[in-house]
Amino acid sequence: MFSIRKSRAAAAVGLGISAAIVLAGCSGGGAEPATTYDPDEKVTLNFAFWGNDVRAALYDEAFAAFNEEYPNITVNSSFLGFPEFWEKRQTEAAGGGLPDVMQFDYSYLRQYSENGLLLDLDPYLGNIIDTDPLSENILGIGVVGDVTTGIPTSTNAWGLYTNPKLLEQVGVEGYEGGGSWDDYADWMETVTDAGAAQGIYGGTDWTGRIQNFELQLRAEGSYLFSEDAEPGFDKDRLAEFWEQGDDVRDGVTIPQQRLEEIYPLSGFDAAQTTSELTWDNFGAGYLGNLGESFTELGLVEPPVTVEGAKDLYQKPSMLHTISAKTDHPEAAATLVNFLVNSPEVGAIFGTNRGLPASETQLEGADLQGIDAQINDYEASIEDRLGDAPPVPIIGAGTLEEKFRQIGQELGFGTLTVDEAVDQFFNEMDVVLNQ
CATH class of the missing domain: 3.40.190.10 (Periplasmic binding protein-like II)
Incomplete structure (x- = not known):
């Protein structure tokens, strides 16, 4: 975390x-x-x-x-x-x-x-x-x-970690990487259904991370923010992204209350979810938190929004x-x-x-173990790697944190998507015009 x-x-x-x-x-x-x-x-x-x-x-x-x-x-x-x-x-x-x-x-x-x-x-x-x-x-x-x-x-680059040991425990094959966001959601639902008795879930609501929004925008030929700090999305596009979570927050992904209870661990390194979309250099930390009984992780490419897009980049x-x-x-x-x-x-x-x-x-x-795996992963996604976005705008950290907080509230059901969009745009207005 x-x-x-x-x-x-x-x-x-x-x-x-x-x-x-x-x-x-x-x-x-x-x-x-x-x-x-x-x-x-x-x-x-x-x-x-x-x-x-x-x-x-x-x-x-x-x-x-x-x-x-x-x-x-x-x-x-x-x-x-x-x-x-x-x-x-x-x-x-x-x-x-x-x-x-x-x-x-x-x-x-x-x-x-x-x-x-x-x-x-x-x-x-x-x-x-x-x-x-x-x-x-x-x-x-x-x-x-x-x-x-x-x-x-x-x-580092954005990737999808999986937990082979937990997947074997619930009897579900690992996610192969790529595919559509619907494919990933369906796979998570299969895992959650299979792991219900053991309190194991397929993953976490991906709409709580601004990086997943950026991934989708880049696939569409857009961006989070331009060199001149202009947003590459409007309210409708942000609402569309957060609405993707409506189908997985209720009964598919790990509940927000559970995430609060295990913080500062995530669902993944608390061994309660079998997948996590994150930066690939988190692997060693995950293994350290999972403990000695977990000796390996899977690392595959994230879902694809538009085939052939250069949506990934090295950060x-x-x-x-x-x-x-x-x-x-x-x-x-x-x-x-x-x-x-x-x-x-x-x-x-x-x-x-x-x-x-x-x-x-x-x-x-x-490079050995997870380090070698990360190296191999970054080589494997070469065809999806595009130019890095502009250097983050002033206040980028503030907006990332606001996005995360709104994701939590959506998880708890204390905000509607429309309210969430208004909150983020209000915060963005303050940050971009400070």
């Missing part, structure tokens, strides 16, 4: 951070960038990331490897939990003192980029930062307003960025290149930061 906690944190921090960033934005820029690094120059870089002691130890190991190659660059690192990380960046942005290099979340890239707080990395691409191991789609993820301000370290698990005010842009770019492309870093981190986006780093990672 990391994504729910994370979106709540983004909602809490996201709106408050904008004013502070705007105040600092006009002072961004920095020196005219060079494209070579002087190996004899002794410099110190400050690096900040969110995570825990495990990730900190991995970064320490990576920095030790970096120093073997670049002994004159000293890296001082610090880390915090996700919400605290962004609260500190807010304070630093207002004071003009962001760290030289930062682990960065996609949902904040536009805010910081548009206010001149992040270094333009284009002059370093192809020289200090090796772009050959990175696809054009991956590089495009870090572009805001035609300027590259972030380099993805890792990717960055995280990116690396550089402060526009760094005194050492060349050295900072050298560090970013190492953290993104080094096979040695791939071997150190594995998939701790997600599936490595760089081919050279991926080659260095020893």
Whole structure:
């Protein structure tokens, strides 16, 4: 359930951070960038990331490897939990003192980029930062307003997890992937009917996740929000999406009350549902929560809205960025290149930061079990992968959280679909016009 906690944190921090960033934005820029690094120059870089002691130890190991190659660059690192990380960046942005290099979340890239707080990395691409191991789609993820301000370290894609052990327990074959949304609903109903005596359900109402709405919009040639923050849907289309849940909320998917009782676990990692639509890098977390008796998961493509559509895309698990005010842009770019492309870093981190986006780093990672399965899955959906959408609009985290909350209320039956649509559009009006 990391994504729910994370979106709540983004909602809490996201709106408050904008004013502070705007105040600092006009002072961004920095020196005219060079494209070579002087190996004899002794410099110190400050690096900040969110995570825990495990990730900190991995970064320490990576920095030790970096120093073997670049002994004159000293890296001082610090880390915090996700919400605290962004609260500190807010304070630093207002004071003009962001760290030289930062682990960065996609949902904040536009805010910081548009206010001149992040270094333009284009002059370093192809020289200090090796772009050959990175696809054009991956590089495009870090572009805001035609300027590259972030380099993805890792990717994930939307997928459908299933639980083979529970399915065997209720005597139903696993969902094969693809098919229509009706096909998926029918399969869930079969599972729920078979598992009724054991309290096992086919899945969760997919209309509670904004990502499933985006998937359908992309299949139709539209989008959630354009580069200019224009919505790619109207009230009727959103109502149509939420009405899809009417047929599954009553007796097919796990009841909303049950989900509240088992939170912070989801129905899937509480072993009460046999499927879950989510980002593919959730697999290891699911297995950890399910416990040792569950040794494998299924991972297949989600239902298809329009055959042949490029509705899926690779999303960055995280990116690396550089402060526009760094005194050492060349050295900072050298560090970013190492953290993104080094096979040695791939071997150190594995998939701790997600599936490595760089081919050279991926080659260095020893992928086994669920990590290898995720890698195979992303290769299998290549024909469905389209261009990533524009970098999330300012306030995207707030809207995602509102969508989730409305989904809960629809699950409880405390809102009609029309009321839900009005609520979301009212919230969207506030966010887009703040």
